[in-house]
Amino acid sequence: xxxxxxxxxxxIEQFERMPGIGKKSAQRIAFHVLGMSEKDAKNFAQxxxxxxxxxxxxxxxxxxxxxxxxxxxxxxxxxxxxVCVVENPADVLAFERxxxxxxxxxxxxxxxxxxxxxxxxxxxxxxLISRVxxxxxxxxxxxxDPTVEGEATAMYLSKLIxxxxxxxxxxxxxxxxxxxxEYADEITLQRAIEGRQIL
Amino acid sequence: xxxxxxxxxxxIEQFERMPGIGKKSAQRIAFHVLGMSEKDAKNFAQxxxxxxxxxxxxxxxxxxxxxxxxxxxxxxxxxxxxVCVVENPADVLAFERxxxxxxxxxxxxxxxxxxxxxxxxxxxxxxLISRVxxxxxxxxxxxxDPTVEGEATAMYLSKLIxxxxxxxxxxxxxxxxxxxxEYADEITLQRAIEGRQIL
Numbered sequence: 345x346x347x348x349x350x351x352x353x354x355x356i357e358q359f360e361r362m363p364g365i366g367k368k369s370a371q372r373i374a375f376h377v378l379g380m381s382e383k384d385a386k387n388f389a390q391x392x393x394x395x396x397x398x399x400x401x402x403x404x405x406x407x408x409x410x411x412x413x414x415x416x417x418x419x420x421x422x423x424x425x426x427v428c429v430v431e432n433p434a435d436v437l438a439f440e441r442x443x444x445x446x447x448x449x450x451x452x453x454x455x456x457x458x459x460x461x462x463x464x465x466x467x468x469x470x471x472l473i474s475r476v477x478x479x480x481x482x483x484x485x486x487x488x489d490p491t492v493e494g495e496a497t498a499m500y501l502s503k504l505i506x507x508x509x510x511x512x513x514x515x516x517x518x519x520x521x522x523x524x525x526e527y528a529d530e531i532t533l534q535r536a537i538e539g540r541q542i543l
Numbered sequence: 544x545x546x547x548x549x550x551x552x553x554x555i556e557q558f559e560r561m562p563g564i565g566k567k568s569a570q571r572i573a574f575h576v577l578g579m580s581e582k583d584a585k586n587f588a589q590x591x592x593x594x595x596x597x598x599x600x601x602x603x604x605x606x607x608x609x610x611x612x613x614x615x616x617x618x619x620x621x622x623x624x625x626v627c628v629v630e631n632p633a634d635v636l637a638f639e640r641x642x643x644x645x646x647x648x649x650x651x652x653x654x655x656x657x658x659x660x661x662x663x664x665x666x667x668x669x670x671l672i673s674r675v676x677x678x679x680x681x682x683x684x685x686x687x688d689p690t691v692e693g694e695a696t697a698m699y700l701s702k703l704i705x706x707x708x709x710x711x712x713x714x715x716x717x718x719x720x721x722x723x724x725e726y727a728d729e730i731t732l733q734r735a736i737e738g739r740q741i742l
Contacts, residue, residue, distance in 0.1 A: 349598060349607055349608050349609050349613070349614075350609060351590070351593045351594045351597045351598055351609055352594055352598055352607060352609075354590050354593070354594070355590045355591065355593075355594040358586075358587050358590050362572045362575055362576075363571050363572060363575050364568055364571065364572070365564075365572070368725075368726065369563055371633060371636065372562050372563060372633070372725075373561045373562060373563070373564070374594070375631070375632065375633055376561055376562050377561075377591060377594065377595075378594055378595065378598060378607065380595075382595060385591055385592065385594075385595040386592065386595075387557075388557050388591055389588035389589070389591040389592050390588070391550070391553050391554045391557050392554065392576055392584055392587055392588040392591075393584065393585065393588050394550045394553070394554075395550045395551055395553075395554040395573070395576065395577055395584075396576075396577065396579075396581060396584040396585075398550045399548060399550055399551055399577060408548055408551060408577065409548050410548050410549060410550055410551075414548070415548075432574070433574065434570060434571070434574055437570065526567075526571075527567065
């Protein structure tokens with residue numbers, strides 16, 4: 345049974361589409377939004393539009409940013425010779441929470457998945473090869489998800505990168521196999537970085 | 544650790560404020576919103592603004608609507624002599640899902656709670672008394688939440704309404720005590736309506 349008031353039904357529908365939100369949660373959230381002050385609701389709507397208009401990919405690593413370079417690529421204290429390759433921006437957040445990793449990242453925005461029609465051309469791969477070819481990188485850590493797609497992506501990229509004489513490593517299996525990398529806890533991720541294996 | 548990109552951090556913050564959404568869910572939802580097409584994101588933002596601008600309270604029952612009367616009060620097939628008093632618009636939805644109740648509603652928008660400074664004047668009580676005083680109502684069903692505040696509200700309203708010679712009933716304790724009415728299942732709510740007791 346949908347709500348009969350069209351603007352409210354549409355709002356509930358919007359929240360139902362979000363990951364991890366069911367029908368009743370969507371309804372509860374919609375009522376919460378209705379209960380906001382006029383100013384807060386307008387601010388919320390503006391945040392959505394702002395995020396879309398202002399956020400794009402870092403021209404070096406592909407992570408999300410609102411300037412040309414993301415804060416990590418722009419930082420003078422990060423080790424530019426060490427690159428951690430991840431599938432998603434959320435994975436960068438997960439590694440940053442460990443406060444241990446001092447290198448930079450490269451965000452693929454997905455993993456190779458023939459079954460979903462996603463090949464290397466659909467991912468942020470070309471700019472990774474350009475970075476490696478430029479010659480300043482000593483080691484690339486493959487930190488794709490510990491799934492079939494993530495493993496295949498790591499192996500594929502490893503074969504492309506090794507000819508440049510760059511060390512390619514893979515996260516230690518401290519990360520739980522089959523899980524989603526962005527939900528790993530700080531300690532597990534830290535151990536996984538420390539125990540990385542040369543491929 | 545917050546995200547360093549301000550527009551994204553602000554968006555995540557907005558979702559963190561929603562009921563039942565934690566930090567990681569908020570982050571996941573924000574990335575989902577970023578992944579929407581430009582058109583879908585603008586539509587989402589517009590839905591929030593529309594809901595706020597177009598939705599107000601029904602002039603009879605206080606439920607949320609985008610016209611003067613809500614669809615239930617405007618319907619010619621609903622029994623106007625039977626009024627079900629609920630705390631929130633979500634409770635109306637819960638009763639409507641039973642498809643059994645053919646009367647109308649009155650939405651209080653809360654319950655009496657001295658500890659939170661909510662008295663009858665903060666609730667949609669005056670218009671309920673006006674409806675009863677108008678003389679067309681035969682029975683008022685108290686369907687406030689089965690909590691201390693809900694019970695107190697039901698008792699208070701019952702004392703105000705009985706002098707008008709109107710039958711006042713209370714939902715049967717088919718609804719789980721201490722729970723939140725909007726999450727009750729259809730069958731439980733239906734039994735509760737059937738077994739209502741004269742106060």
